[in-house]
Amino acid sequence: MTTHITVSNSILDGSPVTLGQGNVVVVSAGDGLDWKYIQDELEKASSRLADNTMEYVVTKDAIDYVKKKDKEGFKNIIKKYSMWFCSDVFKGIVSGGIVEIIKALLI
Numbered sequence: 001m002t003t004h005i006t007v008s009n010s011i012l013d014g015s016p017v018t019l020g021q022g023n024v025v026v027v028s029a030g031d032g033l034d035w036k037y038i039q040d041e042l043e044k045a046s047s048r049l050a051d052n053t054m055e056y057v058v059t060k061d062a063i064d065y066v067k068k069k070d071k072e073g074f075k076n077i078i079k080k081y082s083m084w085f086c087s088d089v090f091k092g093i094v095s096g097g098i099v100e101i102i103k104a105l106l107i
Contacts, residue, residue, distance in 0.1 A: 033069075033071060033074075033101070035066055035069050037097065038066050038074075038098065038101065039063060039066045039067060041094060041095050041097065041098045042059055042062055042063050042066060042094075042098070043063060044094075045059055045090070045093050045094045045098070046059045046060055046063065048093045049089075049090075049093065053089070054081075054084045055084050055085075055087060055089050055090045058077065058081040058084045058085065059090070061077050061081070062074060062077050062078065062085075065077055074105070075105045078102055078105045078106060079105070079106060082102075082106055085102050086102070086106075
Protein backbone atom coordinates (compact mmCIF):
# COMPACT_ATOMS: atom_id res chain seq x y z
CA MET A 1 0.00 0.00 0.00
CA THR A 2 1.31 3.43 -0.92
CA THR A 3 0.28 6.62 0.82
CA HIS A 4 0.81 10.01 -0.75
CA ILE A 5 0.84 13.14 1.35
CA THR A 6 0.46 16.61 -0.08
CA VAL A 7 1.69 19.43 2.12
CA SER A 8 1.14 23.06 1.26
CA ASN A 9 1.76 26.28 3.13
CA SER A 10 4.03 24.41 5.55
CA ILE A 11 7.70 23.77 6.18
CA LEU A 12 8.90 20.28 7.04
CA ASP A 13 12.59 21.14 7.47
CA GLY A 14 13.74 19.69 10.79
CA SER A 15 10.39 17.96 11.23
CA PRO A 16 10.18 14.71 13.22
CA VAL A 17 7.93 13.34 10.45
CA THR A 18 9.63 10.37 8.84
CA LEU A 19 8.75 7.69 6.35
CA GLY A 20 7.34 4.54 7.84
CA GLN A 21 4.19 2.70 8.76
CA GLY A 22 2.05 3.40 11.79
CA ASN A 23 3.75 6.73 12.54
CA VAL A 24 2.05 9.09 14.94
CA VAL A 25 2.43 12.82 14.44
CA VAL A 26 1.81 15.02 17.47
CA VAL A 27 0.82 18.58 16.62
CA SER A 28 0.60 21.13 19.38
CA ALA A 29 -0.05 24.82 19.69
CA GLY A 30 0.89 27.46 22.21
CA ASP A 31 4.42 26.99 23.49
CA GLY A 32 5.02 24.20 21.01
CA LEU A 33 5.14 21.37 23.53
CA ASP A 34 2.55 18.67 24.08
CA TRP A 35 2.93 18.47 27.84
CA LYS A 36 0.67 15.44 28.31
CA TYR A 37 2.56 13.45 25.69
CA ILE A 38 5.92 14.40 27.20
CA GLN A 39 4.79 13.57 30.74
CA ASP A 40 3.32 10.22 29.69
CA GLU A 41 6.44 9.24 27.78
CA LEU A 42 8.86 10.32 30.52
CA GLU A 43 6.82 8.49 33.16
CA LYS A 44 6.89 5.33 31.01
CA ALA A 45 10.65 5.75 30.63
CA SER A 46 11.20 6.22 34.37
CA SER A 47 9.27 3.03 35.07
CA ARG A 48 11.65 1.14 32.78
CA LEU A 49 14.85 2.58 34.24
CA ALA A 50 16.63 1.21 37.27
CA ASP A 51 16.20 3.72 40.09
CA ASN A 52 19.92 3.75 40.83
CA THR A 53 20.84 5.21 37.42
CA MET A 54 21.45 8.83 36.51
CA GLU A 55 18.99 8.47 33.63
CA TYR A 56 16.27 7.68 36.18
CA VAL A 57 17.21 10.62 38.43
CA VAL A 58 17.29 13.20 35.62
CA THR A 59 14.08 11.83 34.08
CA LYS A 60 12.30 12.27 37.43
CA ASP A 61 13.66 15.85 37.65
CA ALA A 62 12.41 16.57 34.13
CA ILE A 63 8.95 15.20 34.98
CA ASP A 64 8.66 17.77 37.79
CA TYR A 65 9.14 20.62 35.28
CA VAL A 66 6.80 19.00 32.75
CA LYS A 67 4.03 18.71 35.36
CA LYS A 68 4.35 22.47 35.97
CA LYS A 69 4.45 23.12 32.19
CA ASP A 70 7.64 25.10 32.84
CA LYS A 71 9.23 25.21 29.40
CA GLU A 72 12.34 27.11 30.50
CA GLY A 73 12.91 24.83 33.50
CA PHE A 74 12.40 21.76 31.33
CA LYS A 75 14.76 23.12 28.69
CA ASN A 76 17.38 23.95 31.33
CA ILE A 77 17.24 20.46 32.89
CA ILE A 78 17.60 18.90 29.43
CA LYS A 79 20.64 21.08 28.70
CA LYS A 80 22.19 20.60 32.15
CA TYR A 81 21.92 16.81 31.94
CA SER A 82 22.17 16.40 28.18
CA MET A 83 24.78 13.68 28.61
CA TRP A 84 22.19 11.48 30.32
CA PHE A 85 19.26 12.42 28.08
CA CYS A 86 21.39 11.59 25.04
CA SER A 87 22.75 8.33 26.43
CA ASP A 88 22.13 5.09 24.59
CA VAL A 89 20.34 3.76 27.68
CA PHE A 90 17.84 6.64 27.68
CA LYS A 91 17.36 6.75 23.92
CA GLY A 92 16.87 2.99 23.89
CA ILE A 93 13.74 3.13 26.04
CA VAL A 94 12.00 6.35 25.00
CA SER A 95 9.94 7.03 21.91
CA GLY A 96 11.42 8.72 18.88
CA GLY A 97 9.16 11.69 19.55
CA ILE A 98 10.82 12.37 22.91
CA VAL A 99 14.27 12.07 21.34
CA GLU A 100 13.26 14.66 18.74
CA ILE A 101 11.88 17.01 21.42
CA ILE A 102 15.12 16.73 23.38
CA LYS A 103 17.18 17.42 20.25
CA ALA A 104 15.09 20.49 19.51
CA LEU A 105 15.50 21.82 23.06
CA LEU A 106 19.27 21.38 22.93
CA ILE A 107 19.59 23.75 19.97
